[in-house]
Amino acid sequence: MSAAVSGAAVFDDREGVARLRLVGDWTLAHHAVLLGQVNGLRSRIDARVMVDASELRVLDTAGAALLLRLLGGEGVHKLVGSDSGLSEGGRALLAAVGDAMVGRGAAPAARKGSAVGDVLAHIGEGVGTFWRHAVDLLGFVGLTLSAMLRVGLRPSRWRLTSLVANLEQTGLHAVPIVALLTFLVGAVVAFLGATVLADFGASVFTVNLVAFSFLREFGVLLTAILVAGRTASAYTAQIGSMRANEEVDAIRALGLDPVELLVLPRMWALLFALPMLTFIAMISGILGGMLVCVLSLGIPVPMFMSIIANDVGVSHFIVGMAKAPIFAFLIALIGCMEGFKVEGSAQSVGTHTTSSVVQSIFVVILVNAIAAMICMEMGW
Amino acid sequence: MSAAASETIIQVRGLVNRFGTHVVHENLDLDVRRGEILSVVGGSGTGKSVLLRSIIGLIRAASGSVRVFGEDLLALPAAQRSLLERRFGVLFQKGALFSSLTVTENVVLPLIEHARLSRPEAIRLAEVKIALAGLPANAGDKYPSELSGGMIKRAALARALALDPDILFLDEPTAGLDPIGAAAFDQLILTLRNALGLTVFLVTHDLDTIYTITDRVAVLAQKRVLINDSLAAVAALDDDWIQEYFHGPRGRAASVAAVGEESH
Numbered sequence: 001m002s003a004a005v006s007g008a009a010v011f012d013d014r015e016g017v018a019r020l021r022l023v024g025d026w027t028l029a030h031h032a033v034l035l036g037q038v039n040g041l042r043s044r045i046d047a048r049v050m051v052d053a054s055e056l057r058v059l060d061t062a063g064a065a066l067l068l069r070l071l072g073g074e075g076v077h078k079l080v081g082s083d084s085g086l087s088e089g090g091r092a093l094l095a096a097v098g099d100a101m102v103g104r105g106a107a108p109a110a111r112k113g114s115a116v117g118d119v120l121a122h123i124g125e126g127v128g129t130f131w132r133h134a135v136d137l138l139g140f141v142g143l144t145l146s147a148m149l150r151v152g153l154r155p156s157r158w159r160l161t162s163l164v165a166n167l168e169q170t171g172l173h174a175v176p177i178v179a180l181l182t183f184l185v186g187a188v189v190a191f192l193g194a195t196v197l198a199d200f201g202a203s204v205f206t207v208n209l210v211a212f213s214f215l216r217e218f219g220v221l222l223t224a225i226l227v228a229g230r231t232a233s234a235y236t237a238q239i240g241s242m243r244a245n246e247e248v249d250a251i252r253a254l255g256l257d258p259v260e261l262l263v264l265p266r267m268w269a270l271l272f273a274l275p276m277l278t279f280i281a282m283i284s285g286i287l288g289g290m291l292v293c294v295l296s297l298g299i300p301v302p303m304f305m306s307i308i309a310n311d312v313g314v315s316h317f318i319v320g321m322a323k324a325p326i327f328a329f330l331i332a333l334i335g336c337m338e339g340f341k342v343e344g345s346a347q348s349v350g351t352h353t354t355s356s357v358v359q360s361i362f363v364v365i366l367v368n369a370i371a372a373m374i375c376m377e378m379g380w
Numbered sequence: 381m382s383a384a385a386s387e388t389i390i391q392v393r394g395l396v397n398r399f400g401t402h403v404v405h406e407n408l409d410l411d412v413r414r415g416e417i418l419s420v421v422g423g424s425g426t427g428k429s430v431l432l433r434s435i436i437g438l439i440r441a442a443s444g445s446v447r448v449f450g451e452d453l454l455a456l457p458a459a460q461r462s463l464l465e466r467r468f469g470v471l472f473q474k475g476a477l478f479s480s481l482t483v484t485e486n487v488v489l490p491l492i493e494h495a496r497l498s499r500p501e502a503i504r505l506a507e508v509k510i511a512l513a514g515l516p517a518n519a520g521d522k523y524p525s526e527l528s529g530g531m532i533k534r535a536a537l538a539r540a541l542a543l544d545p546d547i548l549f550l551d552e553p554t555a556g557l558d559p560i561g562a563a564a565f566d567q568l569i570l571t572l573r574n575a576l577g578l579t580v581f582l583v584t585h586d587l588d589t590i591y592t593i594t595d596r597v598a599v600l601a602q603k604r605v606l607i608n609d610s611l612a613a614v615a616a617l618d619d620d621w622i623q624e625y626f627h628g629p630r631g632r633a634a635s636v637a638a639v640g641e642e643s644h
């Protein structure tokens with residue numbers, strides 16, 4: 001094939017006859033040049049113009065679209081029908097483009113809104129969304145609890161394989177990161193305690209500080225936040241991409257219950273995993289604190305142990321552990337629910353995954369604060 | 381057709397593809413000539429889609445060579461490879477539309493990225509392609525999840541046509557279209573081929589398409605291309621599967637329809 005020649009439209013109206021010569025390649029590669037010419041000529045072209053396309057070499061759909069814009073639907077129709085020197089193929093293409101675009105006007109202009117109106121609309125939408133979230137969450141809690149009850153009574157419908165697989169993912173695989181993180185935080189808390197308490201000559205109470213904080217709050221809170229980031233997002237992405245792929249609809253169409261199949265195994269897995277992880281977190285946080293106590297305060301290990309055994313009541317451990325299943329329930333619930341809200345697109349999977357992590361961390365911290373207040377009032 | 385028409389544009393030699401121990405292709409040879417519409421047929425799971433993916437360079441074959449425009453895509457530096465890839469239009473079997481973009485945005489994307497059009501211009505051109513593909517005007521603002529199965533195929537065709545490619549790869553384009561739409565689709569492909577000299581690599585199960593628009597048929601069976609020839613020669617080959625395919629009830633109906641159309 002010879003080198004590409006940029007297309008052009010040559011117009012002249014000498015002797016009172018308007019003529020339009022189309023030359024060269026009318027292709028996407030020359031779109032910019034052609035567009036300029038088309039825009040320049042459009043006002044001068046009317047129905048009487050004689051079009052000569054005998055020098056037109058190549059016409060593609062982009063070129064045909066430009067011709068359509070230049071000549072209008074009628075003009076293109078005439079060009080296809082007349083003996084203009086256009087090749088057979090070019091004629092068919094032009095006709096196809098012309099026919100396809102019949103009756104299609106320009107796109108309507110975008111709606112203009114006022115700034116104040118938009119702000120109010122956003123606030124309204126936000127409040128509406130919040131309310132719907134709350135209602136959805138409650139609805140989903142009900143759905144899950146009733147499914148748990150229904151299935152719980154019939155051991156034949158327990159999905160142990162799925163449960164174990166989820167348990168491995170959410171529990172076992174999270175052990176290293178949970179242990180490491182709480183170990184480090186334990187060390188930091190001990191350092192803080194050592195520094196502040198040394199001023200009062202009470203640095204030995206660092207042991208109590210570490211033990212109290214990890215048994216009661218940090219162990220479970222840190223684990224829950226980590227699991228919220230790790231597992232809630234995984235749950236949302238798994239269920240969400242199944243939604244996007246119509247797999248959830250397929251489960252329904254097979255007469256199965258998506259809540260039973262997808263939510264319950266994940267829910268139970270987290271209900272088992274989070275308390276176990278919490279226990280590991282408590283131990284490793286205290287170990288981190290112990291390391292600092294041994295190294296920088298010179299408190300020997302047996303003394304550290306005996307302080308914990310004598311001063312720290314078992315009730316703190318119970319309070320900490322009791323929160324774990326509650327957090328697990330909330331995290332699994334939010335993760336799964338956001339997954340079910342996904343609709344169709346990859347973007348939607350992303351949005352809901354983010355939302356599920358943010359919501360579950362928020363809920364964990366909120367519920368923890370409420371629990372702390374209740375425990376304080378009750379003197380537990 | 382002119383001498384240029386017999387020039388080989390895609391050349392596959394000794395292609396071997398396997399997934400684990402499952403061998404999909406073994407010593408597969410295939411030639412596609414410039415300007416032809418080649419139909420690739422074969423039973424489900426015989427590796428038609430895999431062949432398409434190896435030709436466009438999405439799968440690295442275990443051995444063998446694939447040359448498109450005389451070049452081995454996988455051996456080219458990225459920039460050159462991208463230049464060649466711009467000359468492909470691909471319609472994937474499942475559409476593969478970008479789910480977070482509307483139909484118009486799907487078509488606009490290559491126009492802006494590769495043809496360097498301004499956004500308003502790209503949108504205008506995209507509307508033409510969408511209309512050409514046979515979608516109604518209001519479909520442009522929809523997201524893929526809001527489209528019907530046939531509309532997804534059409535939108536994917538509009539995107540495949542965006543850059544006015546030299547080679548069009550279509551993986552079962554008419555599956556899921558109504559018969560009228562499928563016939564219009566066939567005609568569109570034919571019109572484009574005649575106007576632009578496109579080469580069309582068409583994977584299809586649609587016998588009507590094969591009878592109405594294809595120049596040659598390649599039959600994929602027993603892990604290789606059994607025969608790659610004109611429809612008449614393929615239909616005459618003495619092979620059980622081919623006989624069943626072209627002379628079974630559906631094959632007969634389609635051939636009768638095609639002959640009837642010609643005599644009108």
Ligand SMILES: Nc1ncnc2c1ncn2[C@@H]1O[C@H](COP(=O)(O)OP(=O)(O)OP(=O)(O)O)[C@@H](O)[C@H]1O
Nearest residue numbers: 399402404422423424425426427428429430431473
């Ligand atoms: N990514 C993959 N991993 C493993 N096996 C695969 C993969 N892709 C395809 N296969 C296998 O390769 C074989 C050929 O698949 P391919 O999708 O090419 O079939 P096809 O001829 O296009 O069938 P259909 O007409 O149903 O679309 C199948 O047996 C399939 O299981």
Ligand SMILES: [Mg+2]
Nearest residue numbers: 428429473551
């Ligand atoms: Mg396939």
